[in-house]
Amino acid sequence: MNPLIKEITAKFLNNDDFFLQQDYFMNNSVILMGFNTLVDLTESREAMHMYIEKAISVNITEEELLSLFGEVKESDINVLISSILQGKLIIFFAKYNKFVVSQPIPKLLNRFTEPPTNENVLQGPLSSFVEDIEQNIGIVRKQVSTDQLFVKSVYVGKDEKKKISLLYCENYVQMELVNNIVRQLEMNLDKEVHNLQNLSKTMGFSAWESFSKFKTTELPLEAAQCLRMGKVVLFVDRLPLALILPSLLWDMFAMENDRNYPLPLMLSVRFLRIIGVLMTLIVPALYVALVAVNPEVLRIELALAVSQSRDSVPYPALVEILLILVILELIVEASVRLPKSIGPTITMVGGIILGQAIVAAKLVSNLILIILAATTIANSTVVGFQNSLSIRLFKYLIVVLAAMYGVLGILAGLVLVCAYLASLNTFGVPYIQINVAKDRSNHG
Template identity: 50%
Template sequence: MKSLLVDINEAFKNAEDFFKEPFTVDSEAVLLLGLNSLVDLVNTKEMLKKGMDPTTEITLVKRTFFNRRLVEINCEEAIDSILQGKLIVFSKEQNKMFLFEPLPKELNRSIEQPTNENVIQGPLDSFIEDMSTNIGLVRKKVYSDQLSVKTYTVGSDQKKKLTIVYLENCADKDMIKKIISHIEVNQQKNIFYLQHLYRFMGIRKWEVIPQFNMTEMPLETVDCLNKGRVILFVDGFPFALILPHLLWDMFAQANDRNYSIPIMSAMRFLRVLGAFVTLTFPALYVALVAVNPEVLKVELALSIAQSREGIPYPPFVEMTLMLLIIELIVEASIRLPLSIGPTVTMVGGIVIGQAVVDAKLVSNLLIIVVAATSIANSTVIGFQNALILRLLKYVIVIFASIYGVLGVLTGLVFISAYFASRVIFGIPYTSFAKRRREIG
């Protein structure tokens, strides 16, 4: 029966961090097997030694140790558990393997402030990559026995843990049933990125709006739980995925409710306005300058025409060019290290500032429009929502360049229809999460 150890040796023959540490448990020679990149071996040994205090009856300890605290497993399970960062105690005498929960190496960062979202005058904790810590953060804020936590292991060759969290008394039963059935049907598929998860949940490939809204903040998550929505945690992703994703998430944040109602409404109104400005301003510029200048007052039309004097190409090209530069600046400032980031900002500021106007490449007014658009785009909540608007504004710009003001109008109608047509697990994208246990 040496084969137990041989199989494991064979499985880890390319892993330099695999250790076989001789050790004595109750004067019985054993081997400790594990990965020293995941297991804190020194402290684990200390713990094992403490468990065998010589003052207590040896046989008693032995019985407890081998029968209760350790679980006997077979070879495949052993390899699986070693990969998960568990410790295997291999007893030569009994030729058996036991599973032991070791002290893990600290591979997680601590709970810090959210980095992708900012919160003003609100709780500052945020989710981290470790799933159980995230669930703990939620549990700490929801003091209720109705909180239901279900964990699934998915994936064919690289397993990943997936947890759905919801409040039993609030959440929609049909939706939960649908989500669980999706998970169970696709249990054999790997999830490496969220795109796989979208596919996993049955979304079509070319959908702009995903089913999930993401947040880093436990406060938002708890608010969603209380409104009857379902939270999904994927191991290794430092955010909660909120199901279903609603349009109103773009404009409302749970932390708004820490302010008085007039201030809250004003802030939300600003965000709605921001979304509108993002969608319509570039398109309106193209429409009014290129197709329908007669809609404007004569003075205004003249001043716009004056500012465009000497500019060689049509407004659509002008607009696309500048929007492209803005997008490039945004993309570059994400990519660059923090220390070089300001350079891009500065150079970008010069380019879209005066230089491009002085060179008679674009008009003054266009700079204002583009700047207003990119500022307004950031007022909506959540980077993923801002991205949706960032993409959809081009649809209206294209419509506007062909049909003018009518194009802006139809573009808005088209986008409204697209938003209205999205239904996520039986719940329309445009519905409001009104009260407790009520979506739709």
């Protein structure tokens, strides 16, 4: 037996789903190797025998014979093992002492295209990405049917090879951006990628940045529009999301699905999202500032109403609002984690009962519940769940500054947030830039 086959057998000796079977192709003794959990061996063998019967009448050379079944590989144990782990079928021709990596008929391990679960679509296509990277690339090609769409794939990871594919439209994208991304990936081919934090480290991003450098979407329509805007789309195998670089500030206010509305409605919806972000950042801090530091700003009637609502509340305004903010964060997190059948009911009932009880106990005022309920609703208008989390984080910074310096603290907090956003960049593209397309025309 070939020594490489012995090494492969020894490597997968403890795997019950590994097969090593002998067969005959055109009177040539061959050995088939792979995982029966990834390869449909019966269907693959039948398909190859049918293909051989059609080609048997033609006199072919040794190279042509081997190329019928796949790609001839050098005798490299690491390449062969990696191919087996990726679900390929290894064919060893004893007569020629060569290995061929063949693409077999795979086991059906992928789900069909389904409506998106994390992003709601109104008046738009309901397809979403799945875990299979090849299928995702095909979905994008159906959306962007142009010869200017290019795909480049690399394998990263030392112990577990993970395929990452990069898509871009050459007539829109700045090639410097593409080259920077490819160079960064090729510099870190030995790093493992199991999640977005691993991928961020591979791309050279800081792990402590509050705003993600990736715009994530499960909608092919969004990915296609980003390609037309000069951005780059990344797919990671077994991750049912498109990762879009660079992520820009305007991405949290605009969706491609908005363009299915008349122009006045589209502009109104996007304006509402901007108002929602400003309300999320300012309203809780404004309550603290006007109650605890600058009550003289209020009209006397409003000041008396606020004072009456806080009658018998034992805590200062900062402690009061932080208490309710934390409870609301717990309710939102619970609504995400609970099963869909009971999640909305429990969070709604729990929020109503808890809100009434905490007001009746004089722990907080009635006014603050109204303010924070409106803030939570406003925060949900932002495009992308990850963006809403980032906005919620900065809300606490501005609340603390408002408790210390009042209205001036709110202004200082907004300046700090704007300065932080202005400092962000992705491969040289500023976060606050509107457009990255090569021709700088209005694509979004």
